[in-house]
Amino acid sequence: MNRLNRRGLLLGADVAGYGKGDSSRQFAVQGAFLQLVSEAAACARLDRDTWLRQPSGDGELAVIPDDGSEPQVVDDFVRHLNVLLGRHNEGTDPSFRLRLRVAVHFGMTSPAANGIAGKAVVEVSRMLDSAVLHEALQTTPDANLALMVSQRVYEDTVEYGLTTYAGDDFRQVTVRHKEFEQSAWIHVPRAAVEGPADAGPADPRGAAPRQVVVNQFWETVQADGSVIGISNNR
Template identity: 30%
Template sequence: MYEAIQEAFSITRLSWSAAHHEDRGDGILIVLPPVVPTFLLLDPLAHHLNAVLRRHNLMLSEMARLRLRLAGHAGFVYVDEYGVGGRAVNHLFRMLEASDFKEAIELAGTDLGLIVSDEMYRDVAGNGAYINPERYRSLRVKCKETVADAWLWLPSPARCGCG
């Protein structure tokens, strides 16, 4: 998982060493410096990570393939001796754990799914960034006490060129 994400960061020209990252057991929490353009976390990073995953999973069985859920949100976080915290972190994890998000990935059968907070999506889409808004669909997040709008991106189905 770390290798795939670090490779996608490199392709996207994001500095892994400048980011704060915490191992969360079955995932990684990554906090980027505020100077990183938010739009890089949407289409470019997601596309690159999908390509890396597709290559990685090419020769693996269904049971062995790596599947990832990716969430993006922007907001204030604080760091103390125990790690990163704050409302923005809580919101990020609520989106990541939302049952509708998990179900959408499962139904699509993809190796990657991206969910982005409404605020982040609107900031990026409203500022002329190079994303394809038609590739995103609105998703209502309901997890614990969080009820919020978010945006779902799933990769296009792979074209094998067969038949």
């Protein structure tokens, strides 16, 4: 067995309408895309240096280590990216807005001579290129991105209650593209410029800060209506 094979979360992202721009527009789009994705990852406390990345000019395919960060990618990263895209697009001519299709899957991959190989790579690429995901973004002109997650990712994160999404935030679809045909789930968030999209230092462990409650009582304490012992330290 190839020791380079690894199981991980696959994140595909693609800029809508990239081919319609001239070379100067494409140059600007590529730079903005990388900046916004990197900033969204930092906001979500994801370490981009650990991602195995395959650039495609107008997008990227990345394999994220299987370290428990799946809910962060599906939830935190996508929400931050949506806000950052909204700020980038604010006041911009509609024909020059930066809008993304995003697909998330899970499976085995391995580095190859010209990128990343594996069945899961093909599958997430089919999801990203599918007509149903294109249509989801096209029919919601105010949206900055459209997200598609595979059936397994949906079950393991959204359905299992590991994200902040509501049950009706996603709709189930059937993806048919070339030889690929599987169920998936689509979410098109509302355009936003407000939200917690302020980058902080990336945690190399990929974990978001958690609130810790510490209560120590040495004798009777009268504290009706009070909150005691709230700490943001780990």
